[in-house]
Amino acid sequence: MNAxxxxxxxxxxxxxxxxxxxxxxxxxxxxxxxxxxxxSNYASLVDALIAGTVDLAWNTNLAWVRTVxxxxxxxxxxxxxxxxxxxxxxxxxRTGSGFTGLASLRGRRLVLGSRDSAxxxxxxxxxxxxxxxxxxxxxxxxxxxDVGKHGDTGxxxxxxxxxxxxxxxxxxxxxxxxxxAIGRGELLPGAFESFWASPEYSHCTFTAMPALSIDRSDxxxxxxxxxxxxxxxxxxxxxxxxxxAWVPPKLDGYAGLVEAVREQKIPDRW
Amino acid sequence: MVAAIPPxxxxxxxxxxxxVRRVPTGRSVSIDFGTCDRxxxxxxxxxxxxxxxxxxxxxxxxxxxxxxxxSPDPLAGLDPDQLPGSRVWVYTNFxxxxxxxxxxxxxxxxxERRAIGADRLRQIxxxxxxxxxxxxxxxxxxxxxxxxxxxLVKTCTDKLPTTLxxxxxxxxxxxxxxxxxxxxxxxxxxxxxxSATPDIHDSHRGAGSWVKAVAxxxxxxxxxFRVKVAATLPADQMHELEPFHGxxxxxxxxxxxxxxxxxxxxxxxxxxxELTVDSLIPEVTxxxxxxxxxxVAADHDDQFVTRDIFPLADAIAEITRQFMEHRxxxxxxxxxxxxA
Ligand code: SF4
Numbered sequence: 001m002n003a004x005x006x007x008x009x010x011x012x013x014x015x016x017x018x019x020x021x022x023x024x025x026x027x028x029x030x031x032x033x034x035x036x037x038x039x040s041n042y043a044s045l046v047d048a049l050i051a052g053t054v055d056l057a058w059n060t061n062l063a064w065v066r067t068v069x070x071x072x073x074x075x076x077x078x079x080x081x082x083x084x085x086x087x088x089x090x091x092x093x094r095t096g097s098g099f100t101g102l103a104s105l106r107g108r109r110l111v112l113g114s115r116d117s118a119x120x121x122x123x124x125x126x127x128x129x130x131x132x133x134x135x136x137x138x139x140x141x142x143x144x145x146d147v148g149k150h151g152d153t154g155x156x157x158x159x160x161x162x163x164x165x166x167x168x169x170x171x172x173x174x175x176x177x178x179x180x181a182i183g184r185g186e187l188l189p190g191a192f193e194s195f196w197a198s199p200e201y202s203h204c205t206f207t208a209m210p211a212l213s214i215d216r217s218d219x220x221x222x223x224x225x226x227x228x229x230x231x232x233x234x235x236x237x238x239x240x241x242x243x244x245a246w247v248p249p250k251l252d253g254y255a256g257l258v259e260a261v262r263e264q265k266i267p268d269r270w
Numbered sequence: 271m272v273a274a275i276p277p278x279x280x281x282x283x284x285x286x287x288x289x290v291r292r293v294p295t296g297r298s299v300s301i302d303f304g305t306c307d308r309x310x311x312x313x314x315x316x317x318x319x320x321x322x323x324x325x326x327x328x329x330x331x332x333x334x335x336x337x338x339x340x341s342p343d344p345l346a347g348l349d350p351d352q353l354p355g356s357r358v359w360v361y362t363n364f365x366x367x368x369x370x371x372x373x374x375x376x377x378x379x380x381x382e383r384r385a386i387g388a389d390r391l392r393q394i395x396x397x398x399x400x401x402x403x404x405x406x407x408x409x410x411x412x413x414x415x416x417x418x419x420x421x422l423v424k425t426c427t428d429k430l431p432t433t434l435x436x437x438x439x440x441x442x443x444x445x446x447x448x449x450x451x452x453x454x455x456x457x458x459x460x461x462x463x464x465s466a467t468p469d470i471h472d473s474h475r476g477a478g479s480w481v482k483a484v485a486x487x488x489x490x491x492x493x494x495f496r497v498k499v500a501a502t503l504p505a506d507q508m509h510e511l512e513p514f515h516g517x518x519x520x521x522x523x524x525x526x527x528x529x530x531x532x533x534x535x536x537x538x539x540x541x542x543x544e545l546t547v548d549s550l551i552p553e554v555t556x557x558x559x560x561x562x563x564x565x566v567a568a569d570h571d572d573q574f575v576t577r578d579i580f581p582l583a584d585a586i587a588e589i590t591r592q593f594m595e596h597r598x599x600x601x602x603x604x605x606x607x608x609x610a
Binding site: 017018155162183240 | 278279284291292293295296318
């Protein structure tokens, strides 16, 4: 039997242990068993992937882009969640604030999440730039409450929303997952409304280095994609990890982030 | 334009999302909505739980306990015949020709009859069949003390398979005639016998009772009824069962109809296992006084559920609801004391 593949993941939620133990149990029944290693931040995870300490890394979009940069494109993306291919950033304000689009943020106060969060900091600035606004046109506040985890915990986005409620900011940029978590403005219609949503882009992806043979990674990916929402053993793991199906990655969904990282001169080891 | 003031602070919503995310699926957190409008706060938390796949498990004052994820079905893992309402027990009466020293409902010749009566039993049988109950179990007291027992049994067997519990000592004369009129294809008799020899049985149930009970088992068997034999034993005698099984084999009782029950600390029993509502899978039990959790406590207030026997489906639903609540809080206790 093959030695288990070691998967690295950041401990971004208290569910990571049950998720990865569930994944390990699932893969134990396949031709590609796995074990896992947990990291406290994505910089260390990417280092471990490049150093060969782990065979695969469960990377955020920023971690993927940084791995590509640090390996001159030698790494491979293997698979993502269905929800990773349609990720969006949503700009949110108090209901009735009168924002009509990104341009109406000129001269107003925008709160961003953690500086290493693609959805709540890096891409929002990129979208503003595309809308003709630079960093001096908008009064920016950053809430760096979960730096290192690339915004995965969602905590900085909730703090950004609190800043809007407390009138410390007029609007917040958050990920679609946080917007969904608070009920998309429908649970408390008088509280928040979204006034702009970005085009869809790609989020997390499993990343491999060339040291892992294509045959082996293909076999592992096929086993991953075989996880089935309708299977009562698989579903709890998929539910906890926030997907209905594992799918092949969508690489052109990272183009905006690659550009944003270049524009904002984001360092390699975030 | 002035933004509408939400009836409840939107900060509560953010706290809710934040707190629940910080615990793993399967664990719960307590959220305090403070001075927010109670109804609005509860409405918001319920709506959020519904849309996000989480669950409110408890509300106490301004504190709401929310489970991350959905609780497992508290009835999962039970055999279908353990689900509340799969069987319904009915106490036909409480008086008895015996006065056993462990009787869980304090029956004796002096006990008040408290008969369920023909009309109520007919309605129970009809509603039980409609509520997808699969079996009726009639017990007492001693049912054969009732002069209309054959008719009572018929109202049950006409609707559902039925088991009739008896001490088997009264199969003579008109009572034997009543037995003979019962529907053998739908009725099982369950007769009490505690030992392979008279000593133990008679020490609890009265001198001479063993001989009569064994004769009753033979009579019922010879009359063509399926006969189950049930023994009530203290825990310390549970290991010496083989001679007893061997004896019942000679009476023609098949092994799966040889039922051994542990003595319960109920009624006039001075010892026995403690059976409380939160430790006991319910068996819907009806007496003339109302609905009880379990037949072993049909004379005890702590297991009284409701005075309203009808609609029977509601009584079953109420027991099911309480049972689910007990199982959920048992899970929650296990969660609160993870090291214990
Ligand atoms: S245990 Fe049965 S036979 Fe004995 S007194 Fe109670 S009801 Fe009568």
